[in-house]
Amino acid sequence: MRKYISTGLPMLAALLMAQLPAAARAAGANPAYTVTPYVLPDGVKLEASGLAVLPDGRLAVSVRKGEIWILDHPEADPADAKAVGYHLYASGLHEPLGLLSHDGALYTVQRSELTKIRDTDGDGVADEYLAVAKGWGVSGNYHEYAYGPVLDREGNFWITLNASMGAPVKLAGHRAVEKHWRGWAVSVSPDGKLSPMSAGLRSPCGIAVNAENDVFCTDQQGNWWSTNPLLHLRKGAFFGHADSLPDAQLPQSPVADPGKLPQGITVVEASRQVKGFALPAVWFPYVKAGQSPTGLVCDLTGGKFGPFEKQMFVGEFVLSGVNRVFLEKVGGEYQGAVFRFQDGLQSAALSLAFLKDGSLLVGESNRGWNSQGTRSFGLERIQWTGQTPFEIQKMEAQPEGFRVTFTDEVDPATASAPGNYQMSSYTYLYHQKYGGDEVETKPVVISKVTLEPGAKCVLLKCEDLREGYVHELVIPGVRSKKGAQLAHPEGYYTLNRIPGK
Amino acid sequence: MPEGLLQTGDYEIKPEKSDRPVVFRTFLEGAGMQAVTVGSPKGVHAAFDALEMHWAVVWKGRFVDAMTTWEERAMTPAKPLGTLGPALPVRMPLARLKSASDPWPDACGEAAGYHYLGYRTTKDGTPVFLYEVDGLKVQDTMIPAPEGKGLLRKITITGAGDAAAAGWYFLGVDTKAKPQPVILNKGTVEFEELIKF
Structure with missing residues (x-):
């Protein structure tokens, strides 16, 4: 866009040219994947807050302004709205932020209820909106x-609830004064019983299960x-945000009230001092690996999306992209x-959701916040070309360092040279203050690199591994056997525990 | 202009442009944070409070502007845009009394033992709200009254036992309404009331 402006074209023309939905394109740094925006029918403002693939392959999309649309053939050419086929299925919902296809129905979480x-x-249009649970x-x-719901392995729904900000709003006709379970994750049994599960959340706007059906949120x-965390939700965990704690004193709370919270110490130290404190499974170093993680999905495509089976893909709001997470126990x-x-997404x-053909759909809406992708909303499809990308496939903790696996064979010379591997470690402070820098940063000496058969x-x-700290690996010098550079030469491992220690 | 690049600015919901009732959930003045508003193409509208489970506001003319709900960061509650109908009393439609002359209980919603179940829409898109209290299942709806006279409220109560013998009464929303015993016939009874405005 900058180029057009500098050549003197009027701003409007520049914006128009920058905004025209392109056909499939390679966006960002990964040539093994293409991104294609869906060209929406006139008047369809698909501010896609939730995606659910139905058993027959159709796609349901919740829209934050209260609708659910069905796309008959989401695998058709996204540029051909007629071939895709858009139908309004449900309306009148209160800001649904999530969608689940389950048991012949769609489930969504509205402001105040889980709705079936x-x-x-x-006749193709919803006529029943039953409240499965409410009470937050x-x-x-x-x-x-x-946000939500998702299903755990026992068939319970999980929902995440933002912390409130500020005093309750005074409004004629509203007499409820309590606002319980804000900043909590709650579960709902199939018969509608609501149970608070984890506390300490701030704005947990993505929730999903992994391949083992454990529940995670961003x-x-x-x-x-x-900075932003990925959290493994489980009963009794407290993740750190204090506003949720008054409810820990309620009899239904599975979270023990930790009492007065320390501040200004590292999160690692807080996890030792604060009763019930659970560290994130992964920290997303700010801006380096996203600025605002949103919805997430586990790759269960069986390899149709490339060499990242069972990893989690995480939406990114401000930077308008998708990040990838490898987890191990x-x-x-x-x-x-x-x-x-x-x-480089458009919004x-x-x-996020995977279609049956293994392509990754991204539902988009910036709702007036800033985002690098300048469109207000949309739907895009990321497809694997079938070429092997050159990426760090995974990074696993070892008793004395890390095992780094690449998606393709490496060039033995560049991959064996210790000088091509830079690592540092750092952590964050635990405090009420808004955000915080990396602290206690130290280089990590990589004393030996062994290329495996x-x-x-x-x-x-590695020398000086530090438990609880993020270990940042930067390896732009490593080449593939074919001479390719890494599409993303950085990895950020949250070393909560050193194996075997 | 590509879609989504600029906001067009008119978020008023206009049921008169639709051939079906419009449902819009929002924070609403007079109906609280869990209001389900129902806008009729005929220009008479109502809001059900899904938290306390009773009708909260009726009005006619313009319906609701969704701008603050959809676009504003602060999410200022919406308000009925047209002319308000009669103020509806804050009370539940069913209560157990020792006699018809007993005072109607003040408790509302779950505190009164009610449980919200959601709604179904009729063929023409009108929501019928569903809730229950002590084994009595309630279907509660408002439709435009004939000849533009306001709203017609229909409430159907279904139960297995003898509700009248258990002391159940129905009380309409009119300020002059009197409690009527809930006499189930083959397990069900329907009450109708005209809300004139």
Whole structure:
């Protein structure tokens, strides 16, 4: 866009040219993937807050302004709106932020309730909006968003609830004064019983399960969060945001009230001092690996989306992209690494889903916040070309370092040279203040690099590993056997535990 | 201009341009944070409070502007845009009394033992709200009254036992309404009331 402006074209023309939906294009740094925006029918403002693929392959899209649309053939050419086929299915919802296809119905979370939506007479339009559960506080504060649902392995729904911001709004006709379970994750049994599960959330705007059906959510940098985390939700965990804690004193709370919270110490130290404190599975270093993580999805395509099976893909709002997370269990708890994956989307990514053909859909809406992608909303499809990308496939913790696996065979010379591997480690402060820098940054000495047989893995022997700290690996010098550079030469591993220690 | 680049600015919801009732959930003055507003193409509208489970506001003329709900960061509650109808009393439609002359209980919503179940829409798109209290299932709806006279409220109560013997009464929204015993016939009874405005 800058180029057009500098040649003197009027601003409007420049914007128009920059905004025209392109056909499939390679966006960002990864040539093995293409991005194609759906060209929407006139008047369809698909501010896509939730995506659900139906058993027959159709796609349901929730729209934050209260609608659900069905796309009959989401795998058709996105440029051909007629071939895709858009139908309004449901309307009148209160800011639905998530969508689940389950048991012949669609489930969404509105501001104040988990709702089961069905078309009982088969005319293609929903006629039943049943409240499965409600009971969390809605005081009228704008920030009280609610997200989900997803299903855990026992068949319970999980929902995440933003912390409120500020005092309840005074409004004629509204007499409820309590606003319980703000900043919590809650679960709902199939028969509608609501149970608070985890506390300490701020703005947990993405929720998903991994291949093992464990439940994860993203949260947003701000008060009590120096940067963005990926959290493994489970009963009794407290993740750090203090506004949720008064409810820990209620009899239904599975979270023990930790009492007065320390501040200004590292999150690692806080996890030792604060009762019930659970560290994130992964920290997303601010801006380096996203600025505002949103919806996420696990790659269960069986390889149709490339060499990242069972990894999590995470939407990114401000930077308008998608990041990638590898998780492993060490000492019984999840930890892992984040890598950048896709940049240059047309709008803020909010929701992700895989189509049956293995392409990754990105639902978008920036709702008036800033996003690098300048369109207000849309739907895009990321497809694997079938070429092998050259990426860090995964990064696993080892007793004395890391094992780094690449997606393709590496060039033995560049991959074996210790000088091509830079690593540092750092952590964050635990404090009420809004956001925070990396602290206690130290270089990590990589004393030995061993290329494993098969030439796809290297073992890095590291000095001074620090438990609880993010270990940032930067390796632009490593080449593939074919001479390719890494599409994303950085990985950020959250080393909550060193294996075998 | 590519779609989504500029906001066009008119977010008023205009049921008169539709052939079906319009449902819009929002924070609403007079109906609280869990209002379900129902706008009729005939220009008579109502808001159901899904938290307390009773009708909260009726009005006619212009319906609601969705701008603050959809676009404003602060999410200022919306308000009925047209002319308000009669103020509806804050109370539940069913209560257990010792006699018809007992005072109607003040408790609302779950505190009164009610449980919200959602709504179904009729063929023409009108929501019928569903809730229950002590085994009695309620279907509660408002439709435009004939000849533009306001709204017609229809409430159907279904139960297995003898509700009248258990002391259940229905009380309409009119300020002059009197409690009527809930006498189930084959397990159901329907009450109708005209809200004139």
